[in-house]
Every structure is written in C-alpha cells, then in structure tokens.
Amino acid sequence: MFRTPDAAELACHEEHLAREGYVIVPELLDAAGCGTVLAAMQALHAPETFGDNDFTGFRTKRVFNLFARTRALDPLLRNPALLRLVRSILGPEAQLSIASTMEIHPDETPQALHRDDAYFPVNPHPPLVVNTMWALSDFTDANGGTRIVPGSHRQPGPVDPAAASIAVEMPRGSVLLWDGQLWHGGGANRTGEPRFGVSLNFCRGWIRQQENQYLSLDPALVRMLPDEVQKLLGYDICQFVGWVDGRHPMRAIVPEVRARIHAGLHRGTPAR
Ligand SMILES: O=C(O)CCC(=O)C(=O)O
Incomplete structure (x- = not known):
C-alpha cells in the first residue's frame, strides 16, 4: 500500500x-x-x-x-x-x-x-x-x-x-x-x-x-481500535495531561468503569 x-x-x-x-x-x-x-x-x-x-x-x-x-x-x-x-x-x-x-x-x-x-x-x-x-x-x-x-x-x-x-x-x-x-x-x-x-x-x-475526539468517537469503537490508533486519536496521557479520575483514559472506555466514574463512585478497580 x-x-x-x-x-x-x-x-x-x-x-x-x-x-x-x-x-x-x-x-x-x-x-x-x-x-x-x-x-x-x-x-x-x-x-x-x-x-x-x-x-x-x-x-x-x-x-x-x-x-x-x-x-x-x-x-x-x-x-x-x-x-x-x-x-x-x-x-x-x-x-x-x-x-x-x-x-x-x-x-x-x-x-x-x-x-x-x-x-x-x-x-x-x-x-x-x-x-x-x-x-x-x-x-x-x-x-x-x-x-x-x-x-x-x-x-x-x-x-x-x-x-x-x-x-x-x-x-x-x-x-x-x-x-x-x-x-x-x-x-x-x-x-x-x-x-x-x-x-x-x-x-x-x-x-x-x-476536533473534540472524545465526544466525536463512540467509546465502544475506540476500545476496538489498535493501541497505536487510540493513542494517536488522543486517548493517552501526555505530560500529566489527559487522565480520568486519576488514571489512564482508556480505563474510562470500559463501560462499567465509566459508569462508576460518571456516578461519582469510588473507582475500586485496578489500574490499567
Ligand atoms: O484544500 C487545501 O488545499 C487547503 C485548505 C485549507 O488550508 C483549509 O481549508 O484550511
């Protein structure tokens, strides 16, 4: 190609x-x-x-x-x-x-x-x-x-x-x-x-x-993408910028984790 x-x-x-x-x-x-x-x-x-x-x-x-x-x-x-x-x-x-x-x-x-x-x-x-x-x-x-x-x-x-x-x-x-x-x-x-x-x-x-890539892309789709593509689309931490509830943003792509974060519950799940 x-x-x-x-x-x-x-x-x-x-x-x-x-x-x-x-x-x-x-x-x-x-x-x-x-x-x-x-x-x-x-x-x-x-x-x-x-x-x-x-x-x-x-x-x-x-x-x-x-x-x-x-x-x-x-x-x-x-x-x-x-x-x-x-x-x-x-x-x-x-x-x-x-x-x-x-x-x-x-x-x-x-x-x-x-x-x-x-x-x-x-x-x-x-x-x-x-x-x-x-x-x-x-x-x-x-x-x-x-x-x-x-x-x-x-x-x-x-x-x-x-x-x-x-x-x-x-x-x-x-x-x-x-x-x-x-x-x-x-x-x-x-x-x-x-x-x-x-x-x-x-x-x-x-x-x-x-272009706001976090609202533009369905988390279920992002989960399926290769690691490198996820990172290039901004689903990463850079210089301490980009974390979610103190963790890597790809944790929040998991529906149960995201639900807990959005509900304001204790994260209670192991780090990525
Ligand atoms: O289409 C192009 O060649 C450049 C267009 C461009 O710079 C823009 O739309 O901002």
Missing part, C-alpha cells in the same frame, strides 16, 4: 520541513491504495453539499470526524514515514487534531491565505501544529493544488496578500506536510475535475485537539 522512503530520503524531508515550513513526500501511497481510500471518501461525499462561506468554499465539499465514519484512513494515520516527519516537529507525543476531506470542485475561487494555528492566543510560540494533506487526485496549479508561502512559518506577522504564494503540484498518493505557522490556502480550480485531498492535522499531545 505504501512506498517505504529510506533513511536518507526521510532525513532530507525532515530538514526541508524545518527550513521551508513544508515538504512534499512523493507518491507515498500507491495507486491501489489511492483507489481504495478515494472510493471510501467518495462514498462519504455523495450526500454532502458545498460550503456556505468563502473560507470553507462555495464549491468545496468537506467531511469531518473521519475516524468515526471509516477505517480506511487508519493505515494513513499510522504510516511510519508520516509520523516520523510529524514527530520531528511536534515531538513523540503528537496527536491527531482534525481529520477532514477537502474536495475542491471546478469554479472554486482561491481560499484566503491563513495559518492553521492562528487560533492560539500566544505569540510567538513554538510549532504546535503540523498539517498533512494526502493527495487522492493529482494536485496541480490549475485544479486547486494547495498554495503555500515557503519559509513564512518563520515570519512574525501576516504575509502580504499579494505575496508570491506557489501552488503545490504533486501526483496522487503524495503527501504535503506543513508547519501550522506556514501561510497557505486552497487554490482555485480552473479545470473540469474535482481535486481531492484528505487532511490529517496533528497537534502537540498536551494541547486541546481542534
């Missing part, structure tokens, strides 16, 4: 991500994998309507809460090359913040350039967010390939709106990763075909996820 980049390639990507604020890992997901994931995402998109404002896009479809809806993305979330690059910026405790699709249809206009971590009211700050965009169709300048301003993650203030943003062009199966401080935005689609991307947006393990 995946290409396995060697150590030299990964080191090169890591250096580029830190220096330029973004990197493209070409064709990480193979053609068969792209087909499978795209089919699963298209099934989710069939009943969806376009956005209702200029930022989300009057000609763009988005679906959120993807890990409640499909298991097709679990291998992408766990991909070792992706995780190595994300962790090179956010540390070993990086967790998923938001999972969403971005299908830019013909006649979409360019999205305003923005930073993904602009909502943190603390500046300056170290990198707190790394976003990743899996291209499930080819990304081109013409079809709305993500526009980025290389190096702008180091710039203290806003970019000039007329700043030279460049379009990310990458064949399907490739992944774009960027530091949450990099100025970027979706491009205009001047072709007759949609551009399809899946964004897995990560944040530090000790800050609040943008």
